[in-house]
Amino acid sequence: MRSILIFLAIAFGLSWLIALPLWFGDGLASPFFGLVALAMMATPAIAALIVVFLVDKPARKAAALGLWPIGRPGRFIGYLALALVVPVVLILAALPIGALFGVYPADFVNFSGFQEITEAQLAATGAPALPIPIGVLVALQFVNVLIGAFINLIPALGEELGWRGWLLPKLLPLGVTPAILLSGLIWGLWHAPLVLLGYNYPTAPGWLGLVMMCGMCVVVGAVFSWLRIRSGSVWAPALVPLVLIIVLAATGQFRPAPTPDAQPEPATSR
Template sequence: MSGRDLRPIGVFTALAFSLAWLFALPLWFGDGLASPWFTPVATATMMTPAIAALVVVFFVERPQQKAWTLGLWPLRPVRRLLVYSALGIFVSIALVLVALPVGALLGVYPADFTNFSAFQQALDEQAGTAGAAQIPIPIGALIALQIALLPLAAFINLIPALGEELGWRGWLLPKLMPLGTLPALLVSGVIWGLWHAPLILLGYNYPDAPGTLGLTAMVAMCVLIGAVFGWLRLRSGSVWPAALAHAAFNGAGGTYLLFAAAGEHIDTTQATVLGWSGWIVPLALVVVLIATGQFSSAKHPSTPPSKKGASSSTSGDGTSGP
């Protein structure tokens, strides 16, 4: 990788990190995660990788095909884009959900898959506070409905998720591809994980862990999940499947509360997809993807095609599979 490539990567990384810390300052000098400004601050922070990528693309690199460089365009071949978008949504939800029985089997997630006692307790407390009658739906049916609606989160959360993915997988991962696919996935995952520091060090995601342990866990999780998102980006040639996967992943993140046992403590360094027990299945998935050549045969969107090449490839891709 040449110095010409390193300069925009350095500018992008410095800008994304600096803006994340700048946006988080009201929390650090205020009430931290208890601040009423937490949600807007966290949402704004998610936009900083996109801001950094746009600055680099428009003012540092200035390529002719800017939307292509960011992975926003073209939206074809349509079938491939739709297939990988659907895979991103459902694989992300599956990775979040499967972490729960795995954690239960390993004794680190206090599960109640029969009575859903923690969720029932939350419903009872909410009904008591509001002075309302209990919901006339069996709790099992209510949970099934919430799980069935999870794919909608991919579209509800798409804009903030795209704020991250436009930077991490849209722009950064292809720029790192000269290092080789696996090093590029590793480096981009570490950068993504460390970028979370302003909130993780305040106790976000890992409220019971020392800051350094929480940040280390976040980096490990981001490397594994980032490899899955990176596979979607490289195979589809587009940032949209990765953005939908990220949005679905965030939307499913709170499902561990549905299946927990009432009154039990959940250590997120060990349980849920945030903890080590939740990394087992994503690691196995990444190993399978590597072993089956899913990364080596992926499309590497490192340089945009010429107009002549794009025309000829379009006619061939129009009927190609994912």
């Protein structure tokens, strides 16, 4: 319990410390926002490394972090492949559900809703019209998922090394289900410095955004936890959150809601 408390104090304390310039500056509009968000992703890994090397000091430090051993090569590669497939499946499942509740437009053939949103964002920023067919743009998002998953593995590993690599096994003595629920809740609360500024859920009050983030992290974290437990390492779950982040960022889901002044003017008849 002592090492868990130290881990949480370091991970949460560093995340708030890194985010302070946003709180005392321009918030999400700060030109340093991307750098701050990237640095925050490293805080769980830093906390885990400090606890492993300075507090617990286990004989097998790589095993304590979920980095090694990776098990049989075929099994390891299989779980890595599954980690790339799972986010795409989740996204494809979420689209019709979101359309049912009016979150996403239901046109999955011509992508008219996505095209309307994209064109409105381009018009609001004064950018030229979309130079390629909307179907090609949609396809490119999934290509970016696969490419980006490998390019950005290290920053994604920063989170997973802490949450699923070190923390989840420490909570497993409570039972598998309590460990998954508690680790997901902790993961969600750790996002507070950015969520309370309007990130992820820009149209919701801060407290509601944080509740929604915790719920999402519990549900999605269960998938990551399953990959961690079944594969025996942190490498497979490290790919999943990264893939989801790339998809959401590529489709503009993390952008703050535009202000009324930034909305494009409606076309008028002449």
